[in-house]
Amino acid sequence: MTIAPPDFLRLAGHRLRWELLTLLADGDRPVRELTALAGQPQNLVSYHLAQLRSGGLVRSRRSSADGRDTFYALDLHRCGELLTGTGAALHAGLRLTPPAPPVPPQGTRVLFLCTGNSARSQLAEAMARAGGLDAFSAGSHPKPLHPNTSRIMRERGLDPSGHEPKSLDVFRAEPFDLVVTLCDKVREVCPEFEGGPPPVHWSIPDPAIDGSDAAFAACAEELAVRTGFLLARLAA
Structure with a gap:
């Protein structure tokens, strides 16, 4: 029996898509910035962004400053849900547990x-x-x-x-x-x-x-x- 890998692995496992996810983890960015940072053609970046968006990992929103721009944002909450499901799909013991409440350094x-x-x-x-x-x-x-x-x-x-x-x-x-x-x-x-x-x-x-x-x-x-x-x- 062939078992397909979870969607998160399929989406995030591609090298360029993983790079785009990593860049968006730092904050929302327009395509032109992602293209420059990734060093890839805009049509290729846009294609993989569309894949990530259709998979629910990335959201897009038209810029309120310049309507020609669209900002892409990483849906961290959805990524967390998919990661939890990915671990559990392989073995019940790999189900992620919620982390302890974060405590940032004092004075940040x-x-x-x-x-x-x-x-x-x-x-x-x-x-x-x-x-x-x-x-x-x-x-x-x-x-x-x-x-x-x-x-x-x-x-x-x-x-x-x-x-x-x-x-x-x-x-x-x-x-x-x-x-x-x-x-x-x-x-x-x-x-x-x-x-x-x-x-x-x-x-x-x-x-x-x-x-x-x-x-x-x-x-x-x-x-x-x-x-x-x-x-x-x-x-x-």
């Missing part, structure tokens, strides 16, 4: 940036602080905190007090271990922060544009997943 400083600093970056800051990071947030064009931002924080057991919009200029001279841009527009104008690594990008729609409870709930859920994986990365 992370800055979250978006355009308005009214929703996405504020939520990310609150979640990262709850996870033990020295987290901050700012915007390129700060706007008043959206009422749904405070509501979502309270619903998730986070403290909204002290969350005020700030300009990214406030932090230009400060050192950070990591800078995360949450907005395609602010990614284009993000300044260099001395001594730190290049910014990581998470392409997340602004829930304040829609303003609905559903938009904020979806944003908060995506940020919770991404922040959880960020904590694990920094803890490692």
Whole structure:
């Protein structure tokens, strides 16, 4: 009897697809960047991205800064599910167990940036602080905190007090271990922060544009997943 290997092995086992997954593990990227980093023709990169997307390992989202660009993001949660199933498919004793809650090094400083600093970056800051990071947030064009931002924080057991919009200029001279841009527009104008690594990008729609409870709930859920994986990365 022939038994087909699990989908994760089929998808991730290809050398170029594995390289693309590894590049996307660092943050969301457009095809042109993936093409340059992989050193492969764009049509080949696009083909393998389509394979990864159809397999549920990668998501795509049109850029809100330049509609000609599409950002690709690694679905880490889905990858974790497929990896668990892959081990169990070979032997019951290889089923992965959930890791212990990550504990990042004390004093790790992370800055979250978006355009308005009214929703996405504020939520990310609150979640990262709850996870033990020295987290901050700012915007390129700060706007008043959206009422749904405070509501979502309270619903998730986070403290909204002290969350005020700030300009990214406030932090230009400060050192950070990591800078995360949450907005395609602010990614284009993000300044260099001395001594730190290049910014990581998470392409997340602004829930304040829609303003609905559903938009904020979806944003908060995506940020919770991404922040959880960020904590694990920094803890490692």
